[in-house]
Amino acid sequence: MRTVHIYTDHGPISLLLVAIKLGMVVFGIVVLAQAFFRGEVGQVLWIGLVLIGGGAFFGGYDLIKLLDRSPQLTLSPEGFVDHRVAVPVVIPWDHFGSLGYRGGGSTGWTLEVFLTDGGHVLVPRAIWR
Numbered sequence: 001m002r003t004v005h006i007y008t009d010h011g012p013i014s015l016l017l018v019a020i021k022l023g024m025v026v027f028g029i030v031v032l033a034q035a036f037f038r039g040e041v042g043q044v045l046w047i048g049l050v051l052i053g054g055g056a057f058f059g060g061y062d063l064i065k066l067l068d069r070s071p072q073l074t075l076s077p078e079g080f081v082d083h084r085v086a087v088p089v090v091i092p093w094d095h096f097g098s099l100g101y102r103g104g105g106s107t108g109w110t111l112e113v114f115l116t117d118g119g120h121v122l123v124p125r126a127i128w129r
Contacts, residue, residue, distance in 0.1 A: 005071035014066055021059030028052035073123065080113070082121055091115065 028051030035044040074081040111123040
């Protein structure tokens with residue numbers, strides 16, 4: 001058996017969301033610049049700052065995730081490694097009890113791996129499609 005690395009799927013929707021959030025930053029800068037040159041202060045200042053701050057924070061986070069090329073899961077002869085946890089550990093194949101799935105939610109279907117010790121691992125559809 002060979003080692004298989006599974007990466008997060010970065011589809012066109014991910015790119016569109018990053019572009020929209022970074023567009024919020026540009027729009028916030030334009031709003032602040034117009035208010036500054038007109039000498040207006042008040043609500044426009046807060047709206048511009050919220051647009052810039054929110055767009056930079058959430059857009060920056062999404063951009064970092066989009067540029068992350070590290071594997072999310074690894075399937076090897078030794079077992080299953082979930083790299084999304086703080087300390088990835090190998091779960092040997094003999095610890096797997098069964099597979100199932102969960103439906104609904106914002107990510108759609110989720111693969112659920114049940115372990116013999118009673119634990120489970122959730123793998124969102126964005127990773128395994």
